[in-house]
Amino acid sequence: MFGLFPQTAKTKGESEQIQIAGRLVKVIRRPYKRSLGLTLKLNGELRVSAPKGVPLSKIRDFILSQDEWIQTHLAKYQTLRDAIPKKRLVDGEQLPFLGRMVTLKFRPTTSSKRPILKFEGDLLVCEVAREVWSHFNPDEPHPELRAGLSAFYQKQARALLIDRIRHYSHAMGLLPSGLTFRAQKTRWGSCSSKGKISLNWKLIIAPLEIIDYVVVHELAHLKFYNHSQSFWNLVGTQVTDYQGKREWLRVHQYDADFLSAQSEVHEA
Numbered sequence: 001m002f003g004l005f006p007q008t009a010k011t012k013g014e015s016e017q018i019q020i021a022g023r024l025v026k027v028i029r030r031p032y033k034r035s036l037g038l039t040l041k042l043n044g045e046l047r048v049s050a051p052k053g054v055p056l057s058k059i060r061d062f063i064l065s066q067d068e069w070i071q072t073h074l075a076k077y078q079t080l081r082d083a084i085p086k087k088r089l090v091d092g093e094q095l096p097f098l099g100r101m102v103t104l105k106f107r108p109t110t111s112s113k114r115p116i117l118k119f120e121g122d123l124l125v126c127e128v129a130r131e132v133w134s135h136f137n138p139d140e141p142h143p144e145l146r147a148g149l150s151a152f153y154q155k156q157a158r159a160l161l162i163d164r165i166r167h168y169s170h171a172m173g174l175l176p177s178g179l180t181f182r183a184q185k186t187r188w189g190s191c192s193s194k195g196k197i198s199l200n201w202k203l204i205i206a207p208l209e210i211i212d213y214v215v216v217h218e219l220a221h222l223k224f225y226n227h228s229q230s231f232w233n234l235v236g237t238q239v240t241d242y243q244g245k246r247e248w249l250r251v252h253q254y255d256a257d258f259l260s261a262q263s264e265v266h267e268a
């Protein structure tokens with residue numbers, strides 16, 4: 001499976017753990033692998049993939065030899081995490097939606113128990129029962145509020161993503177065998193070897209051109225199940241400056257955190 005953050009690709013095989021310089025490193029044995037590979041997950045987890053039979057001492061040496069790379073990347077991820085805009089579900093908060101900012105506006109009502117959300121210009125109006133509102137604590141929003149907001153974003157995302165897949169499917173002559181929406185922790189999209197595309201509905205926070213890049217990227221995997229030059233050439237027929245768009249996704253990878261009860265990067 002190829003994800004947009006291939007360093008977090010799911011791994012198959014046995015795994016063991018070793019401790020090196022105060023760090024826990026997961027070692028994953030892969031029968032078909034020929035060389036050692038090091039990956040650093042966004043939450044700081046280190047993994048080494050290794051061919052079967054390579055002794056742990058050799059793996060240890062390999063990890064130590066990569067120390068500078070590890071330090072540099074850990075620092076980079078930390079900077080990104082520190083820059084996460086801490087969103088609070090309070091009146092007047094600015095939330096990203098389709099690449100722009102909308103202003104959250106609460107409107108207590110007597111009728112509905114569940115929050116009802118709708119756009120009114122640049123306002124994202126949240127009608128919420130007075131009793132929910134009265135128990136409101138900005139530092140720990142009522143679970144119904146967050147769930148309502150998430151459901152609203154998800155609904156908008158589904159409609160838009162289906163439309164974009166349809167558009168680019170037609171333009172590229174590539175049809176996925178299935179389409180699912182998820183809230184993957186570290187991926188924006190993926191394509192399985194059976195041609196099923198999975199998109200992260202939290203993409204709805206991004207500008208349309210970024211969403212389109214992810215859609216095109218995953219559709220292109222239906223023709224090239226790799227990240228070869230031919231693959232990128234195909235992506236390039238539909239989107240300009242795909243490198244800039246990849247960078248946008250990297251920089252903004254935590255911006256949708258406000259849609260989850262817990263940050264999806266601070267865990268573990």
Ligand SMILES: [Zn+2]
Binds near residue numbers: 004
């Ligand atoms: Zn890919």
